[in-house]
Amino acid sequence: xxxxxxxxxxxxxxxxxxxxxxxxxxxxxxxxxxxxxxxxxxxxxxxxxxxxxxxxxxxxxxxxxxxxxxxxxxxxxxxxxxxxxxxxxxxxxxxxxxxxxxxxxxxxxxxxxxxxxxx
Amino acid sequence: xxxxxxxxxxxxxxxxxxxxxxxxxxxxxxxxxxxxxxxxxxxxxxxxxxxxxxxxxxxxxxxxxxxxxxxxxxxxxxxxxxxxxxxxxxxxxxxxxxxxxxxxxxxx
Numbered sequence: 599x600x601x602x603x604x605x606x607x608x609x610x611x612x613x614x615x616x617x618x619x620x621x622x623x624x625x626x627x628x629x630x631x632x633x634x635x636x637x638x639x640x641x642x643x644x645x646x647x648x649x650x651x652x653x654x655x656x657x658x659x660x661x662x663x664x665x666x667x668x669x670x671x672x673x674x675x676x677x678x679x680x681x682x683x684x685x686x687x688x689x690x691x692x693x694x695x696x697x698x699x700x701x702x703x704x705x706x707x708x709x710x711x712x713x714x715x716x717x
Numbered sequence: 718x719x720x721x722x723x724x725x726x727x728x729x730x731x732x733x734x735x736x737x738x739x740x741x742x743x744x745x746x747x748x749x750x751x752x753x754x755x756x757x758x759x760x761x762x763x764x765x766x767x768x769x770x771x772x773x774x775x776x777x778x779x780x781x782x783x784x785x786x787x788x789x790x791x792x793x794x795x796x797x798x799x800x801x802x803x804x805x806x807x808x809x810x811x812x813x814x815x816x817x818x819x820x821x822x823x824x825x
Contacts, residue, residue: 633814643761643804645814658812660718692760701808703751705772707760 600625602693602708610687610715616680620693620708627651627674631700634667634678636689637710644689648700649676656700663687683715719743719810723803723817729825734795738820740788740805749809752781752790755802755819764803765790792822800824 606618620632634646647657649667657665663683669676680687690710696702720743730736740750748768753761763772765781768788778793792799805817 635814642818643806643816645812645816648813656813660812694760696808701749701813703763703766703806703808704753704761704814705763705766707762710760 600695600706602695602706604691604693604708604711606711606713608711608713610683610713611717612684612715613682616678616683616687616691616713616715618678618691618693618711618713619675620677621673621675622695623674627669627671627676630695630698631702632667632669632676633694633696633704635692635694635704636687637692638686638689646678646680646691650700685715687713688715689713718812719746719807719815721805721807721815721817723805723820725820726818727821727823729823730795731825732795732797736792736795736822738790738792738803738822740783740790740817742786742788742807744810745785746807746809748784749807750781750783750788751806751808752779753804753806754799755804756798757801761804795822797824 601623631648633648649655664681666679693708694704695706696704722741724739750768752765755761769781
C-alpha cells in the first residue's frame with residue numbers, strides 16, 4: 599500500500615519560497631504522475647501541478663506564483679517550490695497519486711501539511 | 718477551463734435517511750468523474766471513480782451515477798460518520814484535476 603508523507607517548514611515569510619517534499623513509501627515512484635494540491639482554511643481543493651517520474655511537469659495556469667515541481671527517483675520523493683508567497687498561499691498542502699496517467703482520480707493522499715505565510 | 722458545480726452547498730439530513738448530492742460539469746466529461754469524502758482535519762478519501770465505481774473498502778451505501786455533465790452521489794442510509802464534506806472532481810479536460818466547491822452534509 600502506497601503511503602505519502604509531506605514535509606517542510608510550517609511557516610514561510612511573505613515574498614519567500616515555500617518548499618515541500620513528498621516522500622513515497624510502499625511503492626516506487628516510477629510509472630506514475632505525482633500531484634500537489636492545496637486547500638486554504640475552510641475552502642475547497644486546488645490543483646497546483648503534477649509531475650511524471652521522468653520529470654515532465656504540468657502546472658495550473660491559474661496560479662499567480664511561479665511554481666516548480668521536481669522529482670528525485672533515487673530518494674523516491676518529489677518536491678514543490680512555490681515562490682513569492684503571500685498570505686493567500688496559506689493552506690494545507692497535499693501530495694497525491696492517482697492511477698497511471700495525468701488525468702485520473704486520486705486514490706492515495708498524504709495527510710496534508712499546513713503551511714502558514716506570515717512575517 | 719471546465720467548471721464543476723456542486724449542489725446544494727449544504728444539505729441537512731437525519732441518520733438513516735437517503736440523500737443525493739449533485740455535481741454538474743460545464744461541458745461533457747463522459748464518465749471521468751470522481752467523488753471524495755473529507756472529514757475534518759483529514760485528507761480527502763476517494764469514494765467513487767469513473768462516475769460509478771466504488772473505491773476499495775468503500776461501503777455499499779455509497780453509489781454514484783451519471784455521465785456527460787450531470788452526476789450524483791447517493792448515500793442510501795446515512796450513518797453518523799457520513800456527516801462531512803463531499804467533493805466531485807473531473808479528470809477528462811484540462812486542467813486535469815478540477816474540483817467542485819463541495820457539499821457539506823450536516824445533521825438535521
